[in-house]
Amino acid sequence: MAAGGTPLIKGINSGESLLKFIDRAVRPDAGYIAKCQELVGKFVKFLDTKNGPLNVNKIVTAGPLVSGTAVRGRADIDVIIFLNGYSGVRDLSRDISNVLRHLKTFIETDVTWAKSLVFKAMTPQSVQFLLNVGDCDFEHTVDLLPAVDISKTMSQSAIYEEMKDQADIRRFYSVSLAAFNFRFLQQVPAKVKDLIRLVKYWQRVEDVPIGSCFIETLVVAVWREDHKPQNFDMNKYLRQVMQRLSQIKTLAVVIEDNYNHRLYRNDLKAPYLLDPCNPYKNTAPSIGDIHIVKKKADALLGSLA
Template sequence: MQAIKSYNCVRCGNDFASQTALKHHFQTKHIGRVYCDKCGIEVLREKLKDHEQTVHYKDNTNKLTCEHPYWDEPLQREDKFVASEKSVSCRMCGRVFGTIHSREQHERQEHHFTASQRARMSTAFAPDSLLDLRHPQLLQKFMETYLRPEMGFVRMSCAGEVEKLIDLIQECCPTSVTRLIKGGSYFKGTDTRDWSDIDVVIFSSAFMSLDDCKEKIPYVLCDLENNLKLSVMANRILMEKKASLSLRFQFKCFKDLHIHHFDVMLCYDLLGSIPSQDVKRNLYRQLYNCGDEVKIQLYSISLLQYQVDFVKASTVGVKDLIRLIKHWFRTSLAKPTEANRYRRLPPSYAMELITIYVWQLAGKPIFFSFVQGLRAVLKLLVNCTDIFIVWFGHYDKTFNVVKKALQKQSRPFLLDPANPTFNICENSNSWDEVTHVARQSLLKPLLSGVQAKAPWLFTNKW
């Protein structure tokens, strides 16, 4: 049988059945658009300068400067809430393709991204890695000494400082505040001793609609930033680079002991404090059918409380296991270089949800071995192309939006428990690197030779 000929778009990698279809696609999708040198995204030629100023703005020194030398330059903050299908963008040049297969083929052919090169570029175990611990009993001590935030008076004082700042943010907000949501690792209980992020979403009645909100947000955030710079806590706040929908800064907490990384966002209140199931389903439909990237983020921001509640409901042991996984992630995978500057690792939210899922497969034990839990999560990451995770707390499998989401064949697949339009795994183009590092981690002293014990015996199938 003669093979059906296809016509490939050189810009995005999509295939078409005829030259006419390819020509129509190119004229409607690519004519007048250019690639951004910094992120590889296609934007309209006349919008390129606005895109660079909004998304890639930095000061003239190309780094954050501050009169406080003890504040490190902040780590790159991940985008929140919205899948942007980074999985189909090249790690080396940022070019976007139609499928993961075409992207990987391009990386091999154009950039010679072989398995050995991936191994070199992905792995960077820290000298004092927890994986080098020789006895499983030491993992509990490692958790208590280095990862779990200090408790008692320090934690209480920290909580007071954070709440005081959130009150100040409300006072400095140039619009009326009708409702406020608090999220991030700090409020989910998954923050570590060296990293704490806090999300604050402000809902205001000053926004008449989502379109009105989209138009006013840049000006409101600018005024809020200026007000905070003039506030009584100004000397404890370090503003970070501009983001399109949030005000980002670091806050020096109790007795200068640590830093909290804040994201302050504004939104039109689409749901209200206690929405009905019909109201949520209507939001999901609007979100699924929306083609405006800014509006998609605003829709998704409204669901923050449900994302926080899902993780927050986990036991103390699970949250400690999440801390271990986050620490492993930060100290085992290499930082991107100039050669692979478009690499995008999975977000920490994905690691949180995968850890919770593995714990649930074990029967939700209250007490368990951290070594067994860590081993189970890493074994799942080794087989990440088989990941297919869905929760039905806020939506059910008969809902049409969910049906359409489940029809996608992309793997790994991790559907946000609060948002049926959001496959969190689409935010990364480096799952193969995560798999490689997880496989190497299982050979380290802490985990080498460890056998599964009840209730983790299901991991023997992975």
């Protein structure tokens, strides 16, 4: 509890440590994750059937459930569907509306899946469904994302070079690059992932306008700046993350494992936090939202003091 009896974070009990709170209320139950993964696996198998409307090369699942950073009650899933028959990203972008429509129709005509999946929305790049798992009350968003597997014939640096001259369709490259994010989080210790979950939980209960990729990258950046310890004080690290959010107006973070951002970006102005696998994607919140982020972070900092 903070001073005056106000909870440090909504839902935490009086005298409860952050580690115990994460274990009790933030980290998903292993059995539940297994149930989610089993259902998603069956769904992927259904999508990959030869009777489907699309010429599927392979299907890759991504997102917090796969990377191990999902929060209890929210395990959104990205299903990247790599397609045959398209010469490149631009070729697919021209046909994306038809592809998405075929996907939606194919799924909705199957009675079995209708019991677990309910159509949510169509975006310019995906079809979104709500997934219900067993008898649980939780609903998770499943994003179906058609893509071209350009990594089979191009290195990451070659992909970034191609994106230089494709400003009008760069957003479509993000899906093809999304699978690389799994590798970025794969070697991160479990305790860092718990901190990511804790910040995501705070973001959700406080309605803070920051995204999942932003949180993951910021927490990993804080950890790496401290020379990647396997163990650390959770309160101290939460404070460091909130300090960065409190100063978000001047935030400038790039993790350059995969690229030298200066080769691709000469337009960066704070705040920015680049996707570690995509130099053209700034994951930081918009200028219009940074005052909200700062206000929420300052409130938590005051409780942590």
